Amino acid sequence: MKIALLLALGLAFAGCARGSHATAAAAASAAAAKNVASASDGAVVYLANCSSCHQADGEGLPGAFPPLSGNPLVTGSPVAVIAIVENGIEGRVAVGGAAYSGIMPRWKGVLSDAQIAGVVTYIRSAWKNRAPGVSASDVAGLK
DSSP states (O other), X not given: OHHHHHHHHXXXXXXXXXXXXXXXXXXXXXXXXXXXXXXXHHHHHHHHHTHHHHOTTSOOBTTTBOOOTTOHHHHSOHHHHHHHHHXXXXXXXEETTEEEOOOBOOOBTTBOHHHHHHHHHHHHHSTTOOOOOOBHHHHHTTO
């Protein structure tokens, strides 16, 4: 009888621990989505996907691709930057009195929310820029 009672209590405690572990894992996952993305992870995404047009130094290419370094659009509303990265942009763009007419592809569906958050965090804090980062949940919230 004592063995059966101890076994039942052991199973009950194991079930509680398993349930609390799952709850803790879900809470950790939700918290991670709200945390600002890593600029260093974003640098990897930037170098692989963005630097061929905007250049490694963020200065862009005259007439084609605008600079990201010192660009008020990049350091302004994170909503605007996320929308451009997700949906791309084409047509004439003016930055600092200069016109650019390159085409930026949409990255939604190609990069994950975490990767987009990382690259946006990177460009908002790299070079001459000093704007706060964004999280994967910020990116997901714009869909």
